[in-house]
Amino acid sequence: MPAAPQPTLVFLHGFAESPAIWADFTRDFPSRYRLLMPALPGHGPNPAPVTDYAMEAQAQAVLAQLDAAGADKVVLVGHSMGGYVALALAEAHPARVAGLVLFHSTALPDNKEKKAARDESAGFVRRHGVEKYMRSAIRPLLAPGNRKQLAAELKQLEDLAATTPVTTILGCLEAMKHRPDRTQVLRDARFPVLFIGGHDDPAVPLDTLLPQLALPAQSHALLLRNVGHLGFMEAPELTRQSVLDFCAAIC
Template identity: 35%
Template sequence: MKLNYKSTELFYTTKGTGNPLVLLHGFLESTKIWDPFIEKLSGKRQVICIDLPGHGKSGNISDIHTMELMADVVHEVLQHLKIVQASLVGHSMGGYVSLAFLEKFPGMTKSLVLMNSTPEEDSEEKKINRDRSISIVMKNKNVYINMAITNLLPPGNFIKFRTELDEIKNQALQMSKEGIIAALKGMKIRTNRNLVLKNFRNPKYIILGTKDLILNAETTQVIAKHCECQLILTEGGHLSYLENYTEIEEILYFID
């Protein structure tokens, strides 16, 4: 389905009824990552998947897609569907967007799952790496996408899920340079939302891959404890929805 927002087409899907669950993909991903989950989950509730700006079939809204702007997009879709409260699941960048949504629209989040994500802001080193990434994208988008997606899994799982990773890469290659750069700039300037997460009193979870090459496992476990989140550890890297599909499906099925 399509929705026009700020003169830009946004794409989303919805299936099922009642007790809405919003699934938000990560950087360089799209609603496609959730396809294997929709049939079962939508059997008991409404499942909404949104292509965030510049990703999937959604267009670019700005030269910087801040997490707040993306949260506004989620809000616009929910308003359009007349949903007053929903549970949010955000993978990686989708988790950053979920936290921005939680902060901007208090009371609309029933429960929250951060999957391979963190409420922390970028470190200074990470910000420098974002700038380097932008430079690479400007020179050769395809080289950047191949490099970025390859780094999401530990070596063993990279081989095991090579076909699925190739599909993610193929989807990402459809993105424009502008969309990739806008997201990189937005992630670079996101704020620390530890307090937002800590103060959220509804059910909240952090799903962490113990071999995640993007997040520091030890630091993330400390954050989960500090923010009083239920921590769920999985054996894998940064793509828990792929590497630990059966376990994640069960978690999402029984959330709230």
């Protein structure tokens, strides 16, 4: 009897990032895994024009890439906004999902304060441009103790983010502000879910993440001290091994 096909591992980058963030992270993944790293709409080196940045529309764009690649059953690994997209995909097509990794991400919608912060960010971008915004917005995502030692990596990420079109920045800020509560996706999940969180994450505070760990029937967690929102940079070995262990239990 032929072996069942292995799920494809799909890595979804975050807001103002690109598939390049996963290059070092996945370099030592076993060759038995098939890896896909799609660029989310409006992102990447040659982004096509985008009219809809809603998480549902982004999920459909990812699904089209999965279909084109012949990837049926997938493990979704989503960083930050990539996690929002992964949740939207899992909500619309749960049978396609073998596992879900929320990598510094959340199923909760923006609260009033977060929505106001999105509007402030959009105003800053309109007044000062994308590059100046990214020079001020990314550094605080790192845990304070990591900012000096990861200065080179931080600069690379800032440079990458600064190339993101202004229309993408503004479109994604608005779409993230209006995304719905998707905690029901976690409650209904018939697939395992891995949560990766940082004790110093200003974007996804642990006090908002911890209650979500109890929602899926199969829940796993890696909660990291001295890590902010960028665990793939701040704790690459620990986060990589956690994702590998999670995938090994599924595949």
